[in-house]
Amino acid sequence: MRALRSIRRSRAHVGERVLTGVGAAALVMLLTLSGLTAPLDRGLFDRLAGARHAQGEQQVVVVAIDAPSVSQLGPWPWSRRELAHLVDRLTAAGTRAIGLDLLLAQPSLYDPEGDALLAQAIRRNGAVVLPVMADLPAPPQPATALLPAPSLAEAAAALGHVEVTTDPDGMPRQLDLRAGLGTPRWPAFSLVLESLATHGTALPARHARHRAVATSDARPETWSGTETVLLAYPRGGGIEHVPAAGVLDGRIGAERLAGRVAIVGRTDDAAAGEVTVPGMAHQLAPVDIQANAVARLLEDRAIWPIPILAQVSLAVVLVCLPLLLLGLPGMHTLWVPMGLAVALVGLLCWALLLAGAWFPPMAALLVLMIGVVTGVVSSWLRTRRQSRLDAGTGTANRAWFDTRLERDVRTARRRGRPLSLLLVEARGPGPQLPGQRGELALPLAAALRLRLRRPADLIARLDAGRFAALLPDTGADTATALATALMVDLEGRPGRPGPAARGNGLRMGLATLHAEDARGSDLLLRATRDLVAARDPLAP
Known part of the structure; x- marks a missing residue:
């Protein structure tokens, strides 16, 4: 009879573990797929990833069309002759590559010679990248791509898109390494600059670590992207800015520009789209976002988000791990395997981040914390109930x-x-x-x-x-x-x-x-x- 009762008790315990595991798996899947814990994961990503990138900042410089430059040289848009002079000065300073993060979609109506001079300056440098900007109106209006003027586009080493996906909290964290209308035909602006600075070629190969998403069924009027990476923003001063007017008049010497990737863009008060980044004392203009992306790629530390199916599978394994470990030598109470599982989630998240991948851990941690709280409450209730019972008969004492x-x-x-x-x-x-x-x-x-x-x-x-x-x-x-x-x-x-x-x-x-x-x-x-x-x- 004792053996029979033991078998029944063992089967009951197995059944309880199975039901608990199914419930935990269902909860972590719900949290992951619904995005309920996404704000917590984004905050954790900013804190962890922002603390590990620094050396890329020294390889990039922002040539800012800032308020003092506008005050000295006049309001934007500047003459194309002025931009040609700026490109020549950057070429003479020995920059590794130049990115003109400026909207140059229309030929100059009143100074066609200025367009020719700018095209010649771009061609002489041989490593200038021009932007492809997406105009994304509210549906059902179709998206359009704004390309540089044809003469400038032909002179450039390459074109690259400058779209960075903004998360619901307003932070631009997601960069598609390839994107376009219907088909992701254009490489990212930052990726082309990194390739020119590192390999001397304007045609970066696809990253083997991340397989492209099929886009054959994408509509031509839809902006689509693939090979998404996550951008980290280091805490601190950020990338160095030099005024464009200072480069033009020689106040900024070649020693501050040589061997660096120069990105020209607007940071004056008229520039729109500035965002606040945690840990930084100032807001970032769009050109700062592109410069940060170049710095991250130059470090060869692009952070790849783990595919959603792998996220769910890994989270399910982690939340069910305590149930599998319970009963092993040294793990006869739930606290030991629960503590190990929580520690493993943190270590795995950090290890994957060091390897260049991001696993959002908050769904698994939340489910494990719910398990810990439930265990504490159950233990307290069990202790309280046992304190009220007679040990010999199970009735009240x-x-x-x-x-x-x-x-x-x-x-x-x-x-x-x-x-x-x-x-x-x-x-x-x-x-x-x-x-x-x-x-x-x-x-x-x-x-x-x-x-x-x-x-x-x-x-x-x-x-x-x-x-x-x-x-x-x-x-x-x-x-x-x-x-x-x-x-x-x-x-x-x-x-x-x-x-x-x-x-x-x-x-x-x-x-x-x-x-x-x-x-x-x-x-x-x-x-x-x-x-x-x-x-x-x-x-x-």
């Missing part, structure tokens, strides 16, 4: 009985409801030691449980052979009938003797709440007197 008695008496008096208390005592023949009197406890507790099944009823063991039954909303007549039925159960029937018929004695005491019972102890005293007054079945 004397301390909990006294508490319930006082509470139920107050409730019955306040509501004007009846309350009865039944005392049952069983003992064997002859002098009884405490241990011998306790032999009748289990059958007596079982008989009481059989008769008292209401949730409000309380069965308590007061001492070795005495039990109490607290019966809310039970009058004297009902309690008397219940006591009679209980007596029959214990004494047995013809051919079926009960525990009290095997040389054992049984007596009962019954009391119902009266108006003069001010406290629970008064009701208990009257029930005890009734018990003592009952005839001893074993008396001669």
Whole structure:
């Protein structure tokens, strides 16, 4: 029988683990797929990824068309001749590559020679990248791509798109290394600059670490991208800015530009699209975002987001891990495997980030924390429940009985409801030691449980052979009938003797709440007197 009970208990534990695992897996899938924990993951990404990138900043410089430059040279747009002069000065300074993050979509109507001069300056440098800008109106209006003027586009080493996807919190974190209308035909502006600066070629190869997404079914009017990487923004001062006017008039020497990737863009007050980046004292203009992307790619530390299916699978494994470890040597309590799982989530997230991949851990951590809280609450409730129970019979102990008695008496008096208390005592023949009197406890507790099944009823063991039954909303007549039925159960029937018929004695005491019972102890005293007054079945 013990072996059978052990097998049943083992099967019950396995069933509980399976149900718990299914629930945890379903919850972590819901959190991951719904994006409920995405804001927490984005904040964690900014803090972790922003702390590990620094050296790329020294390789990039922003040539800013800032407010002082506009004040010195006039409002934007500047003459194409001025831009040609700027490109020549950057070429002479020995820059590795130049990115003109400027909208140059239309030929100059009043100075076509300026266009020619700018095209010649771009061609002489041989490593100038011009932007492809996407105009993305609200649906159902189609998207359009704004290309540089044809003469400038032909002179450039390459074109690259400058679109960076902004997350719901306003942070531009997602960069598609290839994007375009319908088909991702243009490489990213930053990727082309990195390729020119590192390899001397304007046609960067596809990254083998990230397979492109099929776009054959994309509509031509839809802007689509692939090979997405995540951009980290280092905490601190950021990338160095030099004023464009200072480069033109020679105040910025070649030593501050040589060997660096120069990105020309607007940072003056008229420039739109500035964003606030956590950890930085100033807002970032669009040209700063492109410069940051170049710096990250030059470090060869592009952060690739783990595909959603892999995220879900990994999170499910992590939240189910404590259930698999529970019961192994040294892991007989839930706290050890739960702690290991939480630590493993953090270590795995950090290790993957160092390897250039991002696993959002908050869904798994939240489910594990829910498990920890549930375990703490369950342990507390179990400890509290066990502190109220008698270890030998599983009924309430004397301390909990006294508490319930006082509470139920107050409730019955306040509501004007009846309350009865039944005392049952069983003992064997002859002098009884405490241990011998306790032999009748289990059958007596079982008989009481059989008769008292209401949730409000309380069965308590007061001492070795005495039990109490607290019966809310039970009058004297009902309690008397219940006591009679209980007596029959214990004494047995013809051919079926009960525990009290095997040389054992049984007596009962019954009391119902009266108006003069001010406290629970008064009701208990009257029930005890009734018990003592009952005839001893074993008396001669």
